[in-house]
Amino acid sequence: MRCGTLTYHLLFLLLLSALVAVPAAAQDETGNSCIDCHTDLDGKLAAPAMTMTEDVHYRRGLFCQDCHGGNPERGFAEGDPELAHSRRYDWRGAPKAIDIPEFCTRCHANVNYMKQYNPSLRVDQLLEYRSSRHGELLAEGDENVAQCVSCHGVHGILSVSDSRSPVHRANIPATCGACHADKALMKPYSLPTDQLAKYSSSVHGVLLLERGDAAAPACNDCHGNHGATPPGLNSIANACGECHALNRDLFNKSPHKKAFAEMELGECTTCHGHHDVTKTGDFMIGTGDKSICIDCHEDGEAGFEAAGAMKAQLDSLKNILASAEELLERAEQGGVDVESGRFDLQQARNVLIKARGAIHSFDPESFTKVTETGITEAGIVMEIGEAALHDLWLRQVGLAITIPLILLVALALYWKIRRIESPKH
Template identity: 25%
Template sequence: MRLLFAGLLSVVLAAAPPAPKDCVACHDVDLVVFEASKHASMGCTGCHSSITKAPHDGKPAPVKCATCHEEEVKAYAKSVHGLARQSGMSDAATCSSCHGSPHTILGSSEPGSNTNKKNLPRTCGSCHSNPDFLAKHKIPFVKPVEAYQVSVHGREVAKGNSAAAGCSDCHGSHDILASTDPKAKVNRANVADTCGVCHNEVQTVYADSVHGLAVKRGSKDSPTCTGCHGEHNILAPKDPGSMVNAARVSAVTCGRCHGDERLNSRYDFGDKVPAFQDSFHGLAIRGGQKTAANCASCHGVHNILSSADIRSTVNPANLKQTCGQCHPGVGDKITVSKVHVRMAGGVEHISVKWIRLTYYMLIPMTIGFMLFHNGLDWLAKLRRHKPHHGTGEQLPRMNKWFRITHGMVMVSFITLVLTGFALKFPESAWVKVMGLNGTGVLRGLLHRIAAVVIMAATVLHLIHLILVKRDRVILKELLPGLQDAKDILNAIRYNLGLTDKRPTFGMFGYAEKMEYWAFMWGTVVMAVTGVLLWAQNWSLARFPIWVMDAATAAHYYEAILATLSILVWHWYLVIFDPEVYPMDMAWLTGKASADHIRETRPEYYAELMKKTESGESDTEPEAK
């Protein structure tokens, strides 16, 4: 009986498949690792079903994963990896390329699994981070895995947040398809739905927006989620490198389409992007401010609708509320004016157009005359080779109050020029060198302080003239007349050598008169327009927006005219004129060369001598 039982047992044991411990006698497989793997319960013959005994004869038949994973294998066969493999691409990913050796495969929830969400960047990166692999197969994305790892999704996954998107959440796992495939999760028509798995509320809003509806209609130009946020390198909006960062969204993201000439010709976007870039908001953002309004501030983010849609934030019925977020108390008049206005043509209010055209004529005519006049004078004086010498005697020219107001104007004007043009040209190297870029807070503060100083200097100057009768004489002396026109012509004739008689002047010549009244006029223009722009909330509550556009245009062009006038006209009169070089120091000492006054203003010189001899006055006034 015992012999019979032993015989039956030997037959059963001989017919039983070999156990893993029998296989490792010949095969180099770590039994401990295998027994911890997903396939441990299947033993060796679960996959190697052709093996019936150990040792076995011949090479085992290929393992067929489809025996257990039929759906996954079918999906893989249609994927980019499976199709590449079928076309002969030997280095295309296979099951083991992603899951690892069948003897070590762990469940995707296991921390050590190759397909664990936290490890997917490394797994996918074995091919997609390989420059040689990318170049060989002409894959256009450069370092997609590295970009993903620094993205908001990649960082969250690295922290262990299993809800954050991993590679397979967006691309799929076994069923990864080319982005050109209409069924692909990353096909532009499906991107919003793919992102909507996690961002459901956002996707719902986007689907009803102008962009979402255009994508549904098949538009290949309208942006999807990745069009604005990026693909692998999606960053948080607060990140300076994010495509939707407040400092970049207008120029980099929205401007990429709305500023594109090809798309503009197709959809007639107009010149809204350059108009915004040159606007107060655009200049503030270009200068580094993060709180100034950008495209998304007014138009919305995912809920961008046509301005004709009553739900749109830029519908005329809603503009007061939209603009009121930053400008409380804004009036209804903002709804009747155009918003995106350029100072250099395009869509602009008639007032802006005429201001621009006026200055386009005035600036070249004025500065052209100044260059001609001063250039001719400079060459004539060099040609005459008159030695720069004299008695060294000094005569009173500017009293204390005139020097004080002139000093206030001198310092504030230079500050206004630097800080004003720093706003207009924030990317310029000189702006960065002077530290006037960044958030723009310092620049704006200095500009406003200087504006108050120059206005205060002008008011102080007028009060001074009202209170001091002796100094009030300059108003009479500065009044232009027909003789000034004659003096200009005579000066030009003299410098051309057409006459030997040099024109002479009284207390003030035509040069000082032109400069004084131009300064007064320019100060009024800059003060009025500057205050309107400074008190923007007050202005918007009372005036249509075209008033602000006109103020901006006048302020800018008048600044150009004033700056060039000081450089070309005033600096020549007090610095570069060969007869006063290196500088007329009256602004500092209050005195001027007696020789120069005697030669250019003989009657005024005689008057000064008479007053000096009688002790009537020791100082005389002068224009700023």
């Protein structure tokens, strides 16, 4: 009886291992074996098989024939690889560069098909691409321009969210730079090749590439991705305004909007730079040596006066904030609780941030309204700080009176002890 049970167990295990082994064997038997054959080949023909298992399509259940056509089952079953590549089985082979956008968008522009895999994925890439400078040149027959695989890779395409993907946010500058920093490649197009270097040292580049801040813009945030094109002179503010919306709105209402358009100056880039957007500072406003206002406005002009007035207002706000903070720090070091003052100081600091944005109105009157709010709030903090310091002074005076008094009482008690214990007593 015991022996019978063991036999059943062994049989069960054998059956289980057979079931586990079935998928691999079945795959070989069905001949769906592009990867098997190409792995055994050399060089260029082996390359697709090497990276395919990482491919996002492969991982979602799509195989080689879903893109390239052909019939690997027949080829494998009948021992003739040519059958797998037969045009009878809709063999499309490797597309030419000029055909790749259409090749990929057979699926990627098909709304219903794409919904099966990723309902949120856009399906207008081809339309976008055709509107891009890359798409335009490709349509003209220039096969050197970027198309889908230039950026996404081929046979081993990774999801955008995969940090190894060339189109992952942090890798985009390098991916674009692979062509746009190549002098030989860019020469026929008369394009500069210093964008990557400039971007890498810019405030945006440092944030994204060095600090890993995913909120910082990469190339595609200003130029678009599939529809990549240089923003026009009048649309730069819109590109920057995608993130810096308040500054864009203020600029659009400012007198600079019309003046820049007339002088054909880039809206944001004239003051802040282009790919090399540098860290802003209060030195940029005003009439000082480092001010950028004086690049256009000369002494005696209304703009020069306005720049000076705005700088003076900004400095007033900063000075009163610094004084208020110093008061709070002194009180805090003395042990006085100034938590409510700290809260109000933060509010006033927020006004300073708002004021720095309000510079883009280039209107001293509305700018002053903002700074005055901050100065009023900082004034409240000053009052709290002064009250705290007064409290600290009272504490110190109280301590200076109390301690000698206590010592005096102790001395009196000591004297009393001496007196009652003296032999005369």
